[in-house]
Amino acid sequence: xxxxxxxxxxxxxxxxxxxxxxxxxxxxxxxxxxxxxxxxxxxxxxxxxxxxxxxxxxxxxxxxxxxxxxxxxxxxxxxxxxxxxxxxxxxxxxxxxxxxxxxxxxxxxxxxxxxxxxxxxxxxxxxxxxxxxxxxxxxxxxxxxxxxxxxxxxxxxxxxxxxxxxxxxxxxxxxxxxxxxxxxxxxxxxxxxxxxxxxxxxxxxxxxxxxxxxxxxxxxxxxxxxxxxxxxxxxxxxxxxxxxxxxxxxxxxxxxxxxxxxxxxxxxxxxxxxxxxxxxxxxxxxxxxxxxxxxxxxxxxxxxxxxxxxxxxxxxxxxxxxxxxxxxxxxxxxxxxxxxxxxxxxxxxxxxxxxxxxxxxxxxxxxxxxxxxxxxxxxxxxxxxxxxxxxxxxxxxxxxxxxxxxxxxxxxxxxxxxxxxxxxxxxxxxxxxxxxxxxxxxxxxxxxxxxxxxxxxxxxxxxxxxxxxxxxxxxxxxxxxxxxxxxxxxxxxxxxxxxxxxxxxxxxxxxxxxxxxxxxxxxxxxxxxxxx
Amino acid sequence: xxxxxxxxxxxxxxxxxxxxxxxxxxxxxxxxxxxxxxxxxxxxxxxxxxxxxxxxxxxxxxxxxxxxxxxxxxxxxxxxxxxxxxxxxxxxxxxxxxxxxxxxxxxxxxxxxxxxxxxxxxxxxxxxxxxxxxxxxxxxxxxxxxxxxxxxxxxxxxxxxxxxxxxxxxxxxxxxxxxxxxxxxxxxxxxxxxxxxxxxxxxxxxxxxxxxxxxxxxxxxxxxxxxxxxxxxxxxxxxxxxxxxxxxxxxxxxxxxxxxx
Numbered sequence: 001x002x003x004x005x006x007x008x009x010x011x012x013x014x015x016x017x018x019x020x021x022x023x024x025x026x027x028x029x030x031x032x033x034x035x036x037x038x039x040x041x042x043x044x045x046x047x048x049x050x051x052x053x054x055x056x057x058x059x060x061x062x063x064x065x066x067x068x069x070x071x072x073x074x075x076x077x078x079x080x081x082x083x084x085x086x087x088x089x090x091x092x093x094x095x096x097x098x099x100x101x102x103x104x105x106x107x108x109x110x111x112x113x114x115x116x117x118x119x120x121x122x123x124x125x126x127x128x129x130x131x132x133x134x135x136x137x138x139x140x141x142x143x144x145x146x147x148x149x150x151x152x153x154x155x156x157x158x159x160x161x162x163x164x165x166x167x168x169x170x171x172x173x174x175x176x177x178x179x180x181x182x183x184x185x186x187x188x189x190x191x192x193x194x195x196x197x198x199x200x201x202x203x204x205x206x207x208x209x210x211x212x213x214x215x216x217x218x219x220x221x222x223x224x225x226x227x228x229x230x231x232x233x234x235x236x237x238x239x240x241x242x243x244x245x246x247x248x249x250x251x252x253x254x255x256x257x258x259x260x261x262x263x264x265x266x267x268x269x270x271x272x273x274x275x276x277x278x279x280x281x282x283x284x285x286x287x288x289x290x291x292x293x294x295x296x297x298x299x300x301x302x303x304x305x306x307x308x309x310x311x312x313x314x315x316x317x318x319x320x321x322x323x324x325x326x327x328x329x330x331x332x333x334x335x336x337x338x339x340x341x342x343x344x345x346x347x348x349x350x351x352x353x354x355x356x357x358x359x360x361x362x363x364x365x366x367x368x369x370x371x372x373x374x375x376x377x378x379x380x381x382x383x384x385x386x387x388x389x390x391x392x393x394x395x396x397x398x399x400x401x402x403x404x405x406x407x408x409x410x411x412x413x414x415x416x417x418x419x420x421x422x423x424x425x426x427x428x429x430x431x432x433x434x435x436x437x438x439x440x441x442x443x444x445x446x447x448x449x450x451x452x453x454x455x456x457x458x459x460x461x462x463x464x465x466x467x468x469x470x471x472x473x474x475x476x477x478x479x480x481x482x483x484x485x486x487x488x489x490x491x492x493x494x495x496x497x498x499x500x501x502x503x504x505x506x507x508x509x510x511x512x513x514x515x516x517x518x519x520x521x522x523x524x525x526x527x528x529x530x531x532x
Numbered sequence: 533x534x535x536x537x538x539x540x541x542x543x544x545x546x547x548x549x550x551x552x553x554x555x556x557x558x559x560x561x562x563x564x565x566x567x568x569x570x571x572x573x574x575x576x577x578x579x580x581x582x583x584x585x586x587x588x589x590x591x592x593x594x595x596x597x598x599x600x601x602x603x604x605x606x607x608x609x610x611x612x613x614x615x616x617x618x619x620x621x622x623x624x625x626x627x628x629x630x631x632x633x634x635x636x637x638x639x640x641x642x643x644x645x646x647x648x649x650x651x652x653x654x655x656x657x658x659x660x661x662x663x664x665x666x667x668x669x670x671x672x673x674x675x676x677x678x679x680x681x682x683x684x685x686x687x688x689x690x691x692x693x694x695x696x697x698x699x700x701x702x703x704x705x706x707x708x709x710x711x712x713x714x715x716x717x718x719x720x721x722x723x724x725x726x727x728x729x730x731x732x733x734x735x736x737x738x739x740x741x742x743x744x745x746x747x748x749x750x751x752x753x754x755x756x757x758x759x760x761x762x763x764x765x766x767x768x769x770x771x772x773x774x775x776x777x778x779x780x781x782x783x784x785x786x787x788x789x790x791x792x793x
């Protein structure tokens with residue numbers, strides 16, 4: 001007789017419960033309570049807005065316009081891609097709550113551990129939020145008579161599983177690539193393709209004969225389109241749509257298993273004598289003999305962190321995307337408009353590559369933080385060394401972006417652009433790093449050095465990073481629309497005093513931060529060593 | 533080196549509070565120079581907090597500290613150069629290789645580049661960590677991490693060495709080597725201040741011991757070298773043949789009865 005294996009469901013559910021208990025436990029801290037309040041406030045607001053505009057509202061539009069399926073495709077596709085980007089780029093929803101190794105201590109077999117890991121993953125708040133929005137559409141379409149409720153629910157659940165698995169596959173792939181030799185180069189190419197290919201290919205394909213129809217036909221094999229078809233048609237082609245979604249899930253599960261297996265393969269630890277690599281110390285020596293060992297140590301952390309490396313290589317392609325793409329809401333194209341948008345991109349260029357470490361300068365030190373205060377040096381020097389390193393690493397990005405602009409700038413080139421861009425880059429770098437000193441001191445968090453993914457930043461650091469990026473990108477779009485490029489160029493000298501002000505603010509933050517660093521050291525020590 | 537008569541550590545009325553919680557209360561202690569000094573107490577009695585205050589990690593709420601004959605405060609940078617500390621949590625920078633970490637430590641404590649490199653190589657060999665050049669500290673075993681932390685504490689040849697649980701996780705051969713080095717250090721007139729829960733080790737290694745109870749109150753301090761000669765320690769009208777007997781008597785530690793076990 002065939003024996004059906006039974007999962008240890010109570011234990012798995014208890015682990016899911018534990019995940020939520022741990023999330024809830026974070027609200028016991030002051031920062032956690034602030035985060036909970038803001039998240040709850042935003043969540044409630046978004047639910048109201050999106051359930052009306054994106055979910056049920058979209059369903060109303062879909063049914064009234066007689067275009068139920070295309071509208072469902074657009075809404076589900078948009079949510080699918082946004083959730084994917086949000087989770088892969090920011091790390092929300094793909095933090096590994098329990099690793100396989102951690103789950104081995106419980107009485108769970110391999111399949112059960114797999115189920116526990118993915119159940120805790122897919123029940124993260126972000127996926128529940130996406131599910132709510134998708135369900136809004138399904139409910140709306142049912143209420144307005146454009147589909148079956150239960151088919152819609154099944155379609156939405158399968159779509160969510162596909163979205164989660166795809167995010168997990170991408171994250172695991174990038175994590176693995178960032179650990180293997182040559183992986184960084186592959187990642188860089190992947191990012192360049194992801195950022196630049198769409199704006200290059202789409203206009204050409206749109207004009208090519210038959211290309212649009214072929215693209216639309218291909219899109220019908222994607223999860224959002226299959227789910228939209230299931231939602232809108234209760235009868236015809238049901239099996240085919242189920243098949244497409246099931247096929248995606250199976251393929252993604254197989255891909256995930258293969259990548260995880262590859263990533264879990266132990267890297268050969270070859271016995272080797274100490275190899276003295278002086279590069280870091282040589283670079284650090286420019287900061288003077290007293291500061292050099294500290295900067296050298298800090299530089300090694302920046303260079304060896306997968307998170308920093310990934311963000312560093314992603315920074316310039318991302319900024320190129322934001323400058324030359326219309327995704328930022330810009331409608332005007334042309335060299336001068338690109339230049340105005342580049343001003344915003346330059347302001348955030350140096351900070352983007354290092355933000356994961358510079359906004360939480362001691363978060364990666366764990367118990368090493370303790371050692372700083374045992375060293376025969378004034379504690380202020382530690383803060384300075386750490387911040388100088390972030391500034392130095394970030395400045396290489398500003399320099400690279402500046403050189404690239406000078407070499408490949410869209411013509412006509414105006415000589416006033418060079419100092420403007422440089423001042424914007426330097427000013428932004430100093431301003432953001434000054435603010436990063438304060439997030440490091442006032443909102444420090446213990447952070448895992450080894451991971452590439454997962455958003456481990458504090459709320460303040462997230463506000464600084466995401467808010468800073470959005471302000472720079474949309475600020476210059478607004479400037480472009482309101483003043484226009486000619487006026488921006490006429491006021492070419494403005495970024496220079498602005499940069500000087502930013503430098504002054506940075507120096508003030510360093511000096512004042514050193515005092516706060518000493519006075520808060522016991523609190524920081526407790527936080528970083530996990531005794532919050 | 534400090535004059536023989538100057539105590540290595542003098543603590544007067546040291547108090548450390550965390551809000552309303554008292555971690556160390558009115559602790560007064562004198563550690564003679566050139567001794568191997570054992571600082572004992574049950575879990576949570578304030579040993580690590582005391583070491584934190586004595587090494588500059590924590591700010592005392594009240595009290596005076598003199599280290600190597602000089603007042604110890606926030607600005608005592610020169611004094612810190614003469615101290616070596618191995619914290620309980622080790623305080624390693626996990627992203628570095630062992631030789632990089634030790635080199636960093638040596639440079640921070642003022643050794644020139646050549647001396648620093650030579651000592652790093654010697655220490656790595658002595659600690660049997662010679663083949664770990666391509667392994668980050670995060671990949672080290674607990675015992676290896678402890679050895680690195682010990683090496684970091686001694687690399688600059690300190691006059692006063694603080695060791696918090698130095699022998700835990702280290703294999704017997706490693707422990708024997710470390711004990712030999714510690715004896716060499718004290719034989720040169722330098723001082724070792726160590727905490728551990730392994731009382732047999734203290735009995736065999738230390739010449740003088742202080743025992744504290746919660747919250748950081750000194751209950752006994754004295755010479756224990758008599759135990760090495762099969763002698764006894766007299767206290768409260770009783771004779772104690774081992775340090776463990778004395779410790780349990782002073783701290784009132786008892787075994788809880790777990791019937792189900």
